[in-house]
Amino acid sequence: MKRLWLVFLFFAICAVPALAGAEETYTFDPGETEKKPYHVGGYVEFKPILYGLDRDSAFYKQRFFSDPRGQNLLEANGRIQLEGYFEKNIFRIYAKTNTDLKSSYSGESERSTFYELYASLKPLINLKFDVGKKTMKWGKGYAWNPVAFVDRPKDPDDPETALEGYILATADYIKSFEGPLKTISFTPVLFPVYDHVNDSFGNNYKLNVAGRLYFLLYDTDIDLMFMTGGSRTDRYGADFSRNITTNFEIHGELAYVQNFQKNVLDVNGNRYQVEGDAVSYVIGIRHLTTFDLTTIIEYYHNGMGFSGNDMKNYYAYITRGYNTYQTTGNATLLGNVQQMAEGSYGRANAMANYLYIRFSQKEPFDILYFTPSLTWMMNTDDQSWSLTPDLLYTGITNWEFRIRTGIIFGARNSDFGEKQNDYRIELRVGYYF
Amino acid sequence: MKKMLLIILLILSMACPVFALDGKALLEQVDRNLSPESYESYRKLINIEPSGAKKEFTLFTVKKGVDKVASLFIAPASEKGRSTLRVGDNMWLNIPNIGKPIRITSLQSVVGGVFNNADILQLDYTAEYDVEKVDEKGSEYLLYLKAKTKTVAYDKLKIWADKDKKLPTKIECLTEANMLIKTLYFKDVKDFGGGLVRPAVIETDSPLYKGYKSVMIFAKVKKKTFKDEVFTLTFMPNLESLR
Numbered sequence: 143m144k145r146l147w148l149v150f151l152f153f154a155i156c157a158v159p160a161l162a163g164a165e166e167t168y169t170f171d172p173g174e175t176e177k178k179p180y181h182v183g184g185y186v187e188f189k190p191i192l193y194g195l196d197r198d199s200a201f202y203k204q205r206f207f208s209d210p211r212g213q214n215l216l217e218a219n220g221r222i223q224l225e226g227y228f229e230k231n232i233f234r235i236y237a238k239t240n241t242d243l244k245s246s247y248s249g250e251s252e253r254s255t256f257y258e259l260y261a262s263l264k265p266l267i268n269l270k271f272d273v274g275k276k277t278m279k280w281g282k283g284y285a286w287n288p289v290a291f292v293d294r295p296k297d298p299d300d301p302e303t304a305l306e307g308y309i310l311a312t313a314d315y316i317k318s319f320e321g322p323l324k325t326i327s328f329t330p331v332l333f334p335v336y337d338h339v340n341d342s343f344g345n346n347y348k349l350n351v352a353g354r355l356y357f358l359l360y361d362t363d364i365d366l367m368f369m370t371g372g373s374r375t376d377r378y379g380a381d382f383s384r385n386i387t388t389n390f391e392i393h394g395e396l397a398y399v400q401n402f403q404k405n406v407l408d409v410n411g412n413r414y415q416v417e418g419d420a421v422s423y424v425i426g427i428r429h430l431t432t433f434d435l436t437t438i439i440e441y442y443h444n445g446m447g448f449s450g451n452d453m454k455n456y457y458a459y460i461t462r463g464y465n466t467y468q469t470t471g472n473a474t475l476l477g478n479v480q481q482m483a484e485g486s487y488g489r490a491n492a493m494a495n496y497l498y499i500r501f502s503q504k505e506p507f508d509i510l511y512f513t514p515s516l517t518w519m520m521n522t523d524d525q526s527w528s529l530t531p532d533l534l535y536t537g538i539t540n541w542e543f544r545i546r547t548g549i550i551f552g553a554r555n556s557d558f559g560e561k562q563n564d565y566r567i568e569l570r571v572g573y574y575f
Numbered sequence: 576m577k578k579m580l581l582i583i584l585l586i587l588s589m590a591c592p593v594f595a596l597d598g599k600a601l602l603e604q605v606d607r608n609l610s611p612e613s614y615e616s617y618r619k620l621i622n623i624e625p626s627g628a629k630k631e632f633t634l635f636t637v638k639k640g641v642d643k644v645a646s647l648f649i650a651p652a653s654e655k656g657r658s659t660l661r662v663g664d665n666m667w668l669n670i671p672n673i674g675k676p677i678r679i680t681s682l683q684s685v686v687g688g689v690f691n692n693a694d695i696l697q698l699d700y701t702a703e704y705d706v707e708k709v710d711e712k713g714s715e716y717l718l719y720l721k722a723k724t725k726t727v728a729y730d731k732l733k734i735w736a737d738k739d740k741k742l743p744t745k746i747e748c749l750t751e752a753n754m755l756i757k758t759l760y761f762k763d764v765k766d767f768g769g770g771l772v773r774p775a776v777i778e779t780d781s782p783l784y785k786g787y788k789s790v791m792i793f794a795k796v797k798k799k800t801f802k803d804e805v806f807t808l809t810f811m812p813n814l815e816s817l818r
Contacts, residue, residue: 170792174633174650175617177818183652229816264816268804279675304672316810318803324662327809356809361665363678363808383678385665388726391678430680504687508784510624511687536687539630540653574653 180228184575187221191568196550200457200560201488203464204479209247217246223257223304234262240306257306268316277307278331280354280367281395281424282383285498285519286442286491288397288422289379291369292331292352298490298498298519299530299548308333308340325358335373344373361385375401389430396423402446404486407455411462411475413482420445426498434504440497447494448487450523454555456487493557495522511537526552526559542572598706598718604741605718605734606699609773611798613639615817618793620695622688625786632686634695635818637799641702643806646695647814658811659685661696664726669811676808681728689757689779689789693728700734703727714738729756740764742773757781767796 193215196202220243227236241254260274281287285298294305311332318325333350335343350371357364362384370376377400383393402420405413426440448456456479463475486492502515513534520527528550535543548566552559610616620632633650642663648654656671659679667676668685679685681693704720704727711717712735720732729748736743746759758781761774777791804810805817 170619170633170794172617172794174619175635175794181655183655234816264813267802268810270813281675282677284677302670302672314809316804316807318807325804325807325809327807329809358662358665358808361663385678385680385726388664388728389680389682391680393678428678430683432682434683436683504684508787510622510787511630536653537628537630539651542653574651574655 179230180226182224182226184222184224185572186223186575187219187570187572189219189221189568189570191217191219191566193217193563194565195562196564198554199562200460201562204460204476204483205562207464207467207476208473211247215247217244219244232264234264236260236262238304240304255306257304260307270314271311272313273311275307275309276312277305278310278312278329279305280365280379280381282363282365282381282393283395283424283426283440283442284428284438284500285440286424286444286496287395288424288442288444289365289367289381289395291367291374291377291379291397292333295489298496299528308343310334310340322360323357325356327356329354329356331369333369333371333373340373346373348372350374375399375403391428392426393428394423394425396421397445399446404446404448405482406448406452407459407482409455409458411455411459422446436500436502436504438498438500442491442496442498444491444494444496446486448492449494450555453487453493453557453560456482457555457560491521491557493521493523496520497522511535521552521557524552524556524559526550526556528558540574542570542574544568544570544572546570596709596711596716598709599701601709601716601736601741602701602704602706602718602720602734603699605736605743606701608741609743610638610796611769611771612641612699613798613800614796615799616793616796618791620686620688620690621790621792622686622690623788623790630687635814637801637805637814637817639801639803639806641699643803644696644698645806645811645814647818649818654686656815657685658814659692659696660806660808660811661692661698662806664724666692666696667808667811669808671812676811681726689781689784689787690791691728694759694779694791700732704732711738715744740772755782757783765793767793769798771796771798 195211195213195215222241223238225238227234236258237256238258240257241252244251256275258276260272260276263271278292280290280293285301292308292310296305297303312329314327314329316327331352333352335341335346335348335350348371350369350373352369354365354367362382365381367379377397379397381395383391385391399420401417403415403417406416407413422443422445424440424442429437460479463479466475467473497520500515500517502513504513506514515532517530518527528548530546530548532544532546546568550558550561550564616636618634618636622630632648632654634646635649636644636646638644645660646658648657658669660667666679666681668679669676679692682691684691704722706718707721708719709716716736716738718734718736720734722730730751731749733747734743735745743761748756750756757779760778762776762778763774764772765775766772775793779789
């Protein structure tokens, strides 16, 4: 908790000059543009969250079976990110660290890691090599990226949050042309999975190979990608993005995964394995009106997702484990549940079909740097959904203020209906330096 | 009848000097006087609210030919590392946290305020507009421009340009229905070296943002050539290496 108070104190100290600086006159000293061979910066965030718990839901029972909570749960979160680089001639080293601090009913926790740490070599303007821990961020979708074969999955509830990378070696080669084909670039990736090296990714002791080929063809961004090597089954993907008009963009992704395997529970709670090829895709649009309302709509089909019956069996298994624990104190079944949640059942959007609609209005009522938005995500299989109103203000240089609320609607045994919370209110104060 | 024909011929011959004013050539000259065809520059954008509160952004910009321009935010810290790219009508924004470049539109603004993306990633006027008419107004030309395609941010422009310097003093940006979207005022003509003498300050206001003002200040503009590969999505995260 002390560390969180330190984060809070940091904000209080920084806020005073920031607010006072709003009245300064402007100048442009050419010295401001001088480049140094190094850079150090960062981001500090304070994020208290109030959860409204759904004490009848499956995920509540799974998490709080041995330590039941009241209607609400307050949690304080802090985040410190430091980033920097040093460059000399054609060499560059880049690092980004992330520290998450949490204070909640279960005590305090801290997790620090390098999100990225890699060395670059740039012998030519159109050729670059990177080795180290890096995020690749493949795909064109806003909320989902089924073709991001070499990245961690992003949180569709907060898709703009920075992600932790993987340890890999990659290169970029770019070639430009005149005519309808304007650009080709190729990005090969070597992706090792060994003890302490990406070992959470998949099967161990494998050197995986992936690649992406990008084209700008007839004003359309097109990517083709693949990954093979054994840590995960072979997969191939494609994506595109194009502006139909100046204010209307369409995008899509398609991923084909061979011999995909998933563990599923049957109605009696027995685990069995399903194997087969899976196709996942995202199709979406981004539209801007003359009055600055941006609309993002995406439809996501997760070919590796669970069916409604799979999830019902899983929820029933949790309830059985919970009831067993209540009557006998035996938590073995709930231990199995936890294991399965960490696998596939517990991930965000674990089912097959989702719709995502986001409206964000830039600077309404002439309030500069103020962006309210509303995000609606629906599981189209069981019609459960979440609604997230969000107010963002960035009017003070280097500061970000955000209030978000998440409200969840869904019947029992539905995707959103069995989430741990009925609602969530969070305040986020961030400072860049 | 012969007299009538002579009168018509006389009128036509007198009209010739006006027609001789080649609008396209004049606009090309205005473009070249504003910047070399390929260059690098440093700019500061300042958004000023009615309360007097200001927010500043510093950009490093590179341009090549008529349709390629890229910008990198170097300040403030919250924007540092963001980059924008324009190739013809295509525009992208790369935010390091999000990582992959996303397509943006010319009417949006990555900095908020009165300047939109088309203003920040400005191409040559001749690349996007045809000159419909040129009037002479005392010491200035008034050029009436019409967008070549529907994808251009403003359908019409009215450019007031100094006759001697062939530099704009004021530009009105209009919709197809002649509704004023914003006005750009070019001020503080300065020698940037290398023969480039141009306004160092562009101010803009808009009837759509009453009381708000945005200012663009140029600190350095230097003629420089770049490889085409610089103006690609894959290169966007590496723009810093050009500084």
